[in-house]
Amino acid sequence: MARRSKYPLPLLMRTAAAWVITLLLFFPLGWLALMAFKTELQAISVPPLWWFTPTLDNFREVQERSDYLLYARNSLITSVLSTVIGLMIATPAAYSMAFFKSRHTKNLLMWMLSTKMMPAVGALVPIYVLAQKSQLLDTRTGLVIIFMLSNLPIMVWMLYSYFKEIPNEILEAARMDGATLWQEFYRVTFPLALGGLASTGLLCLVLSWNKAFWSLNLSSAKAGTLATLIASYSSPEGLFWAKLSAASLMAIAPIVVFGWFSQKQLVQGLTFGAVK
């Protein structure tokens, strides 16, 4: 009997196919990065230029014309703060649901998720009015509150699924040894759930950084995030692709690199622990 190959496709073909597909999918981003180092004329040359002397002028000009650093700082502050506050509110809730399960727990979880299904635009008018009345329009505080609230259901869900994985026997053993609830949390549950907390935090950081709807509608020159800055480059005409690319690259590079380093945790987190 002829020995059946272990793999459906020989190694060489698999490797080639995987690389071709990957490079095709990555191409738009690679192209964007290339464009950022071209002059405006090189950026629209026909046929496209592959080889050129790179320039850093675009980056300098983006900073000078639209104050990149201000928007970057806003993005950083709003995403970090909304994540930290979100974790502080979501962790006790998830802990309570995972370890003191009641007959309402399931409904509560589903209800939380259902608030996330509501399109943000549905709440736009009231939130806008509220933000205006409370002077939170175009402030970082306003964005932090909104980002935090809109991520909260996902945070509770993720943390809940991580806490669920901690075996009850460990907790019972701690209780038998006379640990108080605080000790039980601080010494046992918390260290065991640290990976879960990290994944949840990482994911919310990415989600907040990339949030466009609320920052587009509630912030502009003062509290605007990078998503706002980029949208301001969307004017229909104008051959300014090199600058647009530079601004885009500066907006996504921090979070993409961050994502590369934490991708394993991120993916595991996003599955709500349902996939191993």
Place this chain on the structure above:
Amino acid sequence: MNRLLPRLLLTPAVATLLLWMLVPLAMTVYFSVIRYNLMQPDQTGFNGLENFEYFLTDPSFSAAVLNTILLLGSVIVITVVLGMGLALLIDEAFPGRAVVRLLLISPFFVMPTVNALLWKHMMMHPIYGVLAQVSIFFGFTPVEWLSDHPLVSIIIMVSWQWLPFAALIFMTALQSMNREQLEAARMDGATYLQQLRYLYIPHLGRPVAVVVMIELIFLLSVFAEIYTTTGGGPGDASTNVAFLIFKQALLNFDAGVASAGALFAVLLANIAAAFLIRLVGKDLDK
């Protein structure tokens, strides 16, 4: 066990979410039955169901519902099918697999406004865009993506962003396949198609549910991609429900009609949520 403590721990999250849901909802209900046009502040007062009638009989409305469903359905099918293919392709080791993984996941971290502008200008531009240049190279007429196929363009952008996500979830799931079972099937001479049919695809059932659930949550309200590229047009060709409400509120300044539309969106969200509960609710009982 003390019964107060669990509730106390739950309170901050439940209370904030309740406020986050109820206050805007109550205000929306109120706005939806009054005359509330930001450009005509002198016109006020109760006007019954007129806003609803206006929103629901607007010819854009049915187009927007259809577009929402088309967008949602296409992206889910594309990402699940291609994501599964990709995951199976890179499941076994090959040279450079770690780098491939990193490159593949990158689009998922790109913010929607950058994604939209990148595709609008550098990929789909009918003269200078890469796609146009490729068509010319092969002797075809370049496609006017955003004006001739606006919805397809949006579907491409959103799928590009979410395909890596689906692929990585499936990849993670495949890592936990029972290797001995697979080996046994191979020894017994199962063809690759048979392995797919009886081993791989059944194993991916739950991950598919997870992908569908998360994409439902995020894609029901696709906004930035439409806002920064087609602006919903031409006509209503790429307007989804979320964008239609936005148009009513900020382009027509009619907060009343927009609120009526928002209530419709809440209804839509609840239908989707009911579907979700069927999909994942079972798992919560274990």
